[in-house]
Amino acid sequence: xxxxxxxxxxxxxxxxxxxxxxxRCWTEPALLExxxxxxxxxVSDARIDLRPGGEFFTVMNxxxxxxxxxxxxxxxxxxxxxxxxxxxxVPGWRPNGKPFMAASVILSDTDDGRTDYVARAxxxxxxxxxxxxxxxxxxxxxxxxxxxxxxxxxx
Amino acid sequence: xxxxxxxxxxxxxxxxxxxxxxxRCWTEPALLExxxxxxxxxVSDARIDLRPGGEFFTVMNxxxxxxxxxxxxxxxxxxxxxxxxxxxxVPGWRPNGKPFMAASVILSDTDDGRTDYVARAxxxxxxxxxxxxxxxxxxxxxxxxxxxxxxxxxx
Numbered sequence: 001x002x003x004x005x006x007x008x009x010x011x012x013x014x015x016x017x018x019x020x021x022x023x024r025c026w027t028e029p030a031l032l033e034x035x036x037x038x039x040x041x042x043v044s045d046a047r048i049d050l051r052p053g054g055e056f057f058t059v060m061n062x063x064x065x066x067x068x069x070x071x072x073x074x075x076x077x078x079x080x081x082x083x084x085x086x087x088x089x090v091p092g093w094r095p096n097g098k099p100f101m102a103a104s105v106i107l108s109d110t111d112d113g114r115t116d117y118v119a120r121a122x123x124x125x126x127x128x129x130x131x132x133x134x135x136x137x138x139x140x141x142x143x144x145x146x147x148x149x150x151x152x153x154x155x
Numbered sequence: 156x157x158x159x160x161x162x163x164x165x166x167x168x169x170x171x172x173x174x175x176x177x178x179r180c181w182t183e184p185a186l187l188e189x190x191x192x193x194x195x196x197x198v199s200d201a202r203i204d205l206r207p208g209g210e211f212f213t214v215m216n217x218x219x220x221x222x223x224x225x226x227x228x229x230x231x232x233x234x235x236x237x238x239x240x241x242x243x244x245v246p247g248w249r250p251n252g253k254p255f256m257a258a259s260v261i262l263s264d265t266d267d268g269r270t271d272y273v274a275r276a277x278x279x280x281x282x283x284x285x286x287x288x289x290x291x292x293x294x295x296x297x298x299x300x301x302x303x304x305x306x307x308x309x310x
Binding site for chain 1 (some may be wrong): 207231244248252253257259277279280
């Protein structure tokens with residue numbers, strides 16, 4: 001078998017929370033800010049314009065005063081089921097920066113009322129994938145998913 | 156004044172044809188094939204799925220038997236007015252190849268019944284813009300616009 005998606009990094013989990021709650025955590029700025037970055041980092045100033053080409057903006061704040069702005073756009077939205085976004089464009093469909101990835105989040109119900117959660121980071125080449133992996137993709141997205149699950153359970 | 160779009164290449168023309176006819180030439184495969192490549196090159200096998208994320212596929216054929224496949228997706232469509240597409244993704248919003256450009260086509264009516272035509276190639280960096288310019292952007296897109304105008308006049 002050949003891997004048709006060799007430049008992807010994938011996190012798959014079953015989250016113990018309802019799908020609708022996980023969707024809210026991804027799409028409501030006040031909720032996203034609570035889980036999107038592994039602690040002690042945090043997110044502020046999230047802006048979510050949930051339509052194709054709409055803005056997805058966050059600021060990641062580090063414990064030592066670090067501040068990173070992330071801007072991108074949404075590509076595809078299927079409410080409650082699927083979200084795709086990328087940093088390759090800013091609103092107005094203007095190319096921006098050095099394209100790093102497109103990411104998709106796919107949610108589906110499990111038979112026992114939990115949520116199958118597949119978060120996929122899709123890169124344009126093997127070098128960027130390796131860079132993302134070295135930055136700690138699995139640990140970082142895993143820790144964020146733990147925080148997401150904990151928050152979604154409370155909704 | 157600073158140029159806020161330093162990585163763009165722009166062709167602006169007034170075309171002596173109705174806006175609706177120019178729109179058809181851009182969006183109907185059988186018409187697109189007749190003008191999209193400067194002769195003696197030609198386009199075959201055009202596929203146009205006119206929705207955000209929909210396929211934009213063409214094959215460019217050279218007089219010496221050259222064959223180049225181009226695949227991308229549409230990003231934004233305002234019927235009769237605006238078309239934006241890119242080669243950075245293939246359908247399904249998967250990153251593809253080395254992102255070369257996003258392109259926009261903006262049509263508006265002039266006071267005397269002709270069409271103001273602005274075709275813009277937007278690149279991710281100065282190197283790609285320079286490469287596109289060296290490939291003959293101005294001559295190539297200009298010759299294609301001549302062919303577009305000639306075809307649109309006949310509709």
